[in-house]
Every structure is written in structure tokens, then in C-alpha cells.
Amino acid sequence: MRSLIAFPCAGETLVGTLDAAPGRTGLLIVSGGNEIRCGAHRGMALLAAHVAAAGYPAFRYDRRGIGDSTGENNGYVSARDDLVAAATAFRAQAPQLMTILAYGNCDAASTLALYGRTAGIDRLLLANPWTIEDTDDLPPAAAIRATYRQRLTSPAAWARLLAGKIDFTKAIDGLRKASRTMPQPLATQMVTAIEGWGDAATVILATGDATAQAYRAAARHLPAQSIETASHSFAREEDQRQLRAAVLAALAGAGI
Template sequence: MRRLIAFPCAGDTLIGAIDDAAATTGLLIVSGGNEVRAGAHRGMAMLAANIAAAGFPVLRYDRRGVGDSAGENRGFRYAQDDLAAAVATFRAEVPGVDRIVGFGNCDAASTLALFGRDAGIDRVLLANPWVIEDDDDLPPAAAIRARYAERLRSRSAWSRLLRGEIDLRKTVRGLAKLSRTKPHPSNRLATRVIRAIADWDDDATVILASGDATAIAYRDVARGLPATTIDTDSHSFARSNDKEALRAEVVNALRR
């Protein structure tokens, strides 16, 4: 059964949804970017329903200033109070829960890595953690390098270039970005997130979409930290096979 809830956070009111189930381990889903709790194409809502059907209760919520929740949206770097309020509410609303696994994609994964332990989360599943400081509209440099390497090996890419089907202006901008970007740039956010993930030790599982630009940028700075890879270029694991692979990873974590 799914039910809506409201709970306080630093003087504002957050809105969430609980999918009830009987297990004593629960899943807390944190939304990435400025997405509402339903997720891209309702992906998180469907994941919650599937996980509850497997026997585990699930809480999703909108952080301050997003979706149905009140307050100012200050971004993932300032979502610590929201996360702590959601954890406390989960335990109060589902008193049988004695262990919480947090799941987030993109900057929600970074929120969990940085603040999850202090919020009272026992284990985290971090999909495509956000470690990018750039504020332009281009992919991260690591993803540009990977894409160009792929194109240089591709006959079809050369044919598309000759037919004028590749945006040369964007290509030139990408090459310019590579020329001014070191292979491993000084990146305070990446340093913080990587250190935080390492501190979780065996209580963190990183899940990467193999062809996703955010995941490629993470791998570029992760320095050998272990990760599970799902063979897709969909950042939100939108395809049916992606969804099933992600669900299996989440269920495995909940059953440990």
C-alpha cells in the first residue's frame, strides 16, 4: 500500500510517499537533480513499487523547494537536513524498520555519500555519483575523451562527419575543453565525494551506467574504487533491461 506523508524539516514541510511492506530493512530513495520523488519517467516510483512487492518498505521524498515540498531549493550540497529528516520520519512511520539502505542517482548519490552516515543510514547504493564542477553545457572532459576515442574507431562516425551530420561547432568546443582540462583536474567536489565513498568501506555499492557521461566522469577520478556496471548509456536506467538490472542490485543490497 502506498501512502502520502508530510514531515518537518528546518521549519519547512516536506512531502513524501511510503510503500509499506513487512521487512525490517527499508529502502530510502533520494531524488537526483531537481527531479520530484517519482523520478525520471516515474522510474523511482516504479522501483519503489517493485521493491515493496519484494517485501521491503520504501520511502521517497521531495527535498525543500522541489515538487510538493516547501522551502528554498539550494541544491544537493545543502540537502543534509532534508536527508536526516527523511530518515527520522521513515523510522517513525514504519517502526519495524531497524536498518535503512539509501539509494540515489547522480547528485542524490553524492548527497548520500557525503551525509548518509550522519543521517543514520546503514548502507548506500550510489548510482552514477556526481563529481563534476563544470558549469558549461558540455559533457565532462572524461566523457568527451571517451566519445572521441569511440568515434575515431567508428566507420559510421566518419561517414556521418563527411555527410555533415555531426555538429562541428560543438566538436570544436569539446576539443577546446579538452585542451584546457588536465586528465585529473583539481576538483574539490570529486575529492570530497570519493573520500566519502571510501569511508563507507563495504557499506557502499557504486553502480555505473557504462555509457553515461556522469558515470564516465566518476570513473575518471575514482582511482580504482570498486563499482558494479550496468551495460547501458541511460543515465536513469530507463530501458526495461536496465530497470531489471537495477532492481536486482537494490534487492541484493537489502537482503545482505
């Protein structure tokens, strides 16, 4: 059964959705960016329904200033109180819970890595963690390098170059950025936070996604699962199937 839940957070009112199930391990879904709790392409709503059908309760919510929740949206770094309030509400609505696994994509993964312990969350499933603090309009350096490696082996890319269909100014800017090694304090902070969770955190990366490539470049020493897709939100049917399988495996493992 699916129900709407309103709960307090720092003087504001957050709205969440509970997909009820009897399991003692539950899934807390945290939305990334400025997405509402149903997720891109309704992906999080569909994931919650799938998880509940397998016997695990699932809870997702809009943080302050997003969707149905009141207040001001100050981004993922300011979402600690929202996460704490959501985890508290989840436990109140599903009192049988012994373990909470939290899932987040992009900067929601970063929120969880930073504040999950404060919220009393037991385990994390982090997709494409956000580690980028670039101020230009180019992709992350790691993504640029991956793109050029692919293009160097692509006959179609060479044909476009010889036909004059390549923007040389943009290409040169990209090469300059790809060749620079700049300090990335945010990446260091996020990788350190994820590393601190040890085996309690699992990372999933969309192999063709720029955000995932930037994380992989910053965290080569940490294990990660891969889904072969360029979709940041795992939008394709096969992406969704693999993501659901990973979530269910994590939930089964979290209850051990």
C-alpha cells in the first residue's frame, strides 16, 4: 500500500511517500539535484514499488523547497536536517525496521555519504556520486579524456575531423582542461566520506556518464559496480533492470 506522509523538518513540512511492506530492512530513497521524489522518468517511484513488492518497505521524500515540501531549497550540502527527518519519519511509519539502506544518485549520494551516519542510516547504495566543482561549461576532465580516447579509435570521428566538422576552439579548450591536474577539494571530501563507510557503502557507476567518470578518476582505489550505460538516471529498461537487481541484492545483504 502506498501512502503520503507529512513530517516536520526545522520548522518546515516535508512530504514523503511510503510503499509499505512487512520487511525489517527498508529502503530510503533520496532524490538528487532538484528532482522531486518520483525521480527522473518516475524511476524512483517505480523502484519503490518494485522493492515493496519484494517485501521491503520503501520511503522517499522531497527535501525543503522541492516538490510538495515547504521551505527554501539550499542544495544538497544543506540537506542534512532533511535526511535526518526523513529517516526518523521512515522508522516511525515502519516500526518493525531494524536496518535502513539508503539509495541516492548524483549529489543525493554525496548527501548520504556526508550525513548518513547522523541520520542513523545503516548502509548506503550510492550511484554516480557528485564530486565536480568545475566552474566552466566543459565536462569534467575525466569525461573529456574518456571521450577523446573513444574518438581516437572511431573512424566516424576521424571522418568528421577531415571534413572540418569539428569545433577546433572547443576541442583545444577540452584538451587543455584534460591535460591539467587541478586540486579538487570536493572530490577529496566525498571520496574520504565514502571511504569512511567501508563495506557499508556500495557504489554503482553508469560507465558512460560524465559524473560517474569524474568519481572513478578520483576514487580509483575504491571498489564500484558498473552498469554499461550513458544514462545518468539509468533510464533505459535494461538499466532499470540492473539497478533494481543491485538494490534488491543490497537489501538482502543488509539484513544479514
